[in-house]
Amino acid sequence: MNKKYLPSALILYLNYFIHGIGCSILGQAVIKDALAASWGVEAMAITAISAALGLGRLIALPFAGPLSDKLGRRISTAIGSASYAVYLIGLALAFNAGTNGGYTIAYVCAIIGGIANSFLDTGIYPAVGEIIYKTPGVATMGIKFFIAIAQMLLPFALGMAVTTTAAGLTSYNPLFFACGICYIVLLILVFLFPLPDADQKAAGKKEGLIASLKHTHFSLESIAMILIGFTCTGTFQLWLNCAQNFAKENAGWANPSIMQTYYSAGTMLALIVTAFLTRKIKDVRFIVAYPVICLVTMIVVLVSPSQATMTAGAFLIGWAGAGGLLQIATSVCNMLFPKIKGTVTALVMIASSLCNYTILTAASKMQPSQVMLMNIILTGVGVVLGLYVNLRYTKMVEYANEEN
Known part of the structure; x- marks a missing residue:
């Protein structure tokens, strides 16, 4: 540099x-x-x-x-x-x-x-x-x-x-x-x-998203990856925006703001640890492992709400939900769909934004305990999608290699 x-x-x-x-x-x-x-x-x-x-x-x-x-x-x-x-x-x-x-x-x-x-x-x-x-x-x-x-x-x-x-x-x-x-x-x-802008003109004219969509064939696996962008965003966004209200109403915690610190600590540690783990463990494994951690955490919190479980939950959701899961999903997309890499990545991010809008809008009309239950269901769907992608992973890698 x-x-x-x-x-x-x-x-x-x-x-x-x-x-x-x-x-x-x-x-x-x-x-x-x-x-x-x-x-x-x-x-x-x-x-x-x-x-x-x-x-x-x-x-x-x-x-x-x-x-x-x-x-x-x-x-x-x-x-x-x-x-x-x-x-x-x-x-x-x-x-x-x-x-x-x-x-x-x-x-x-x-x-x-x-x-x-x-x-x-x-x-x-x-x-x-x-x-x-x-x-x-x-x-x-x-x-x-x-x-x-x-x-x-x-x-x-x-x-x-x-x-x-x-x-x-x-x-x-x-x-x-x-x-x-x-x-x-x-x-x-x-x-x-100064900023070292890349020479975009040297790369030639790039195809836009809409033009790319017109002749792109989407497999069930690519659709699953796009939907994971939706579910994993819902997991951490619903927690980030509604968990403190849940703590106030269900755990009797008058000022649960410190949950944010534990959430962020989990995220920071996850960035470091996951970066090392991905050297020995395939990225795609985290797409199912981390949502499972989130799912179990939220079930425990819903069944036994207390300051202790809410604090531990904030740390674990920060780790497994916000510690790079969306970025890992995007990275796996780039590897598995080399010919539609840009298109699938864009769609994953659009799915993420769509989740942010629709799920939080729905949550604004619910009670905190109902939001927690909705998050559990949404994360459960993410676990199923992650399992499907992992089961199909070998075939997907073979297909990706044939495309190169």
Whole structure:
């Protein structure tokens, strides 16, 4: 790696550090309570705002990637940073609006936040891979690490940011404003430092997603892999956004925010341990092993809710659910479907975003215990899909080799 790109890499990673807060903050029970009190809604209704992040991703995914390739990583990252600033500062303004449209403002801002996420992904993922070109896997792991570190620190940040308004409402607006301002600073910095954009023109014109779909034959295995993108996202998103509410109502835990720290610790350790395990164990095995761990964990939590089981559950779901399972599924897709690699990968991510929107929207209308049961069923489906892919793995590898 050229040393002149070190500051650039740090700027890109810091975008994901703030993103770690932005994508998790609405899942915190104390945030839900504060926003619900301001907007006059039930706390679980805030989950629908989190779902809007998935809707924003769905809107942006079809064109964010091509735009990044055509205009460059800098422009894509800048759009993502600017949009994320709108999302976070917009949440603070929505809180202040109260019952005068605050919920609607937040929903629109969350859609913009989802769009921001897509542009950051399509700008920063390839950019850090181009900077740390000798070990692109390490570059991607760095993104997950910065997200996990921010999520681990989030409960402590909430404790420092809490204030009380003149009307007596609990507010976390200082954190929203601070993160939004950080994104504005990062937006400026991304234009001041060099980025080694790949020479996209040299690669020739690439076929778009829609054109690729027109002549792609999907096997049952490829459909299963796409559906795993849906189920594995549901596992960690439902836990991230609703488990703290479950802990409050079913385990009698008044302030379960520390669960976020254990969840993030599990994610960080999983990134390290799984990276070593994949050297000796085939990636495809994790597609069934990790969902089984999640399934057993959630059944135990549902049957015996307590602070101890919720804490252990947060760590295990962070490990097995959010510790790279979606990335492993995508990696297996790339290996097993070499001729439709880009198409299947795009569809896995679209399935992930679709899950984020539909499942969280449904969860916003449920009780926390019902959400936990839905997560168990969804994860169970993921286990079945993982078993099917593993049983068909040898044949799939043979087919992939014939395609090369």
